[in-house]
Amino acid sequence: MTTQVADLLSSPVLNGVIGVVGLATPVIGWASSAVSLKAVVVVETVLVLLLVANHVWMRQVYIHLRRANNRDMSDGRYFDLVRSQLEQELIADFGEIADGHLQVYATEVPRLSVLLFQVLIDSGSEPKRVLAADLTTNPNLLTQRREYLAVNRRLIESGGTIQRLFICWANDLVREDYARSLLQLIDHHRSLGVTCGIAVRDRLRADQAIDFVVVSRAAVLVEEDQGDADYTRGRSSVYFKQVDRWAGRFESIWGHGAGAAPFALQSYESVARPMLDAGTWEQGRATEAVDKL
Numbered sequence: 034m035t036t037q038v039a040d041l042l043s044s045p046v047l048n049g050v051i052g053v054v055g056l057a058t059p060v061i062g063w064a065s066s067a068v069s070l071k072a073v074v075v076v077e078t079v080l081v082l083l084l085v086a087n088h089v090w091m092r093q094v095y096i097h098l099r100r101a102n103n104r105d106m107s108d109g110r111y112f113d114l115v116r117s118q119l120e121q122e123l124i125a126d127f128g129e130i131a132d133g134h135l136q137v138y139a140t141e142v143p144r145l146s147v148l149l150f151q152v153l154i155d156s157g158s159e160p161k162r163v164l165a166a167d168l169t170t171n172p173n174l175l176t177q178r179r180e181y182l183a184v185n186r187r188l189i190e191s192g193g194t195i196q197r198l199f200i201c202w203a204n205d206l207v208r209e210d211y212a213r214s215l216l217q218l219i220d221h222h223r224s225l226g227v228t229c230g231i232a233v234r235d236r237l238r239a240d241q242a243i244d245f246v247v248v249s250r251a252a253v254l255v256e257e258d259q260g261d262a263d264y265t266r267g268r269s270s271v272y273f274k275q276v277d278r279w280a281g282r283f284e285s286i287w288g289h290g291a292g293a294a295p296f297a298l299q300s301y302e303s304v305a306r307p308m309l310d311a312g313t314w315e316q317g318r319a320t321e322a323v324d325k326l
Contacts, residue, residue: 133273150184161193164247172214189226209314230294
């Protein structure tokens with residue numbers, strides 16, 4: 034209902050109708066003796082109130098920016114062409130946001146991740162919970178995102194919770210170097226207060242093996258192209274609609290009871306950590322442990 038009212042108030046058709054009626058009413062009143070002055074005044078007053086309401090609504094719905102004067106520029110024509118291109122890109126971005134979707138690239142991805150967490154801390158939105166599924170092909174990449182890890186800590190210190198699911202290939206989990214890096218990463222996240230779990234990527238459906246972060250019931254950040262250590266590449270999207278669907282997807286992977294992701298991680302750790310600590314890694318034993326997950 035609210036959306037329909039918003040569309041009506043911002044409709045060019047409505048503005049046109051108000052304008053035509055506003056012009057026609059005094060003309061009709063002047064031409065027809067059957068129309069009283071009082072009726073004309075009432076109609077005009079209603080139209081003025083509608084115009085004021087429309088103006089107030091438009092200021093709330095649309096962003097108003099000052100347009101630079103090309104006469105102040107060294108080459109006005111050149112400036113106009115550049116300005117036109119930038120305005121088109123800006124309008125396209127704001128159009129996406131208005132539809133509840135935003136796409137970001139490269140270095141903007143970690144910055145936006147931090148922003149989503151910080152807004153959750155500041156906004157008071159409930160539940161103050163984050164559900165994160167990480168396609169962990171290289172554990173070392175996640176240890177380098179210091180600002181992101183810092184805002185994870187701030188969220189938990191403010192009373193929030195984070196569940197992080199590390200989705201790993203079976204062939205990676207049986208490698209000593211990967212296991213060492215992964216468990217060091219998990220130790221760090223646990224020190225922040227994060228609840229960690231593990232899932233074997235080979236056993237997940239295609240629609241489950243996705244890198245995404247659900248922020249409360251407000252937003253979901255989906256990583257479509259994983260970035261590298263310096264974030265010279267990478268592409269992600271943020272969706273502000275149908276967030277519960279993504280939360281349900283996370284819960285289906287996380288699981289419940291004895292088969293839940295944290296218990297799977299404990300089972301893997303019970304085999305991997307003693308071998309790593311003793312320096313006696315046996316790939317056969319690691320394979321058996323992964324097969325049981």
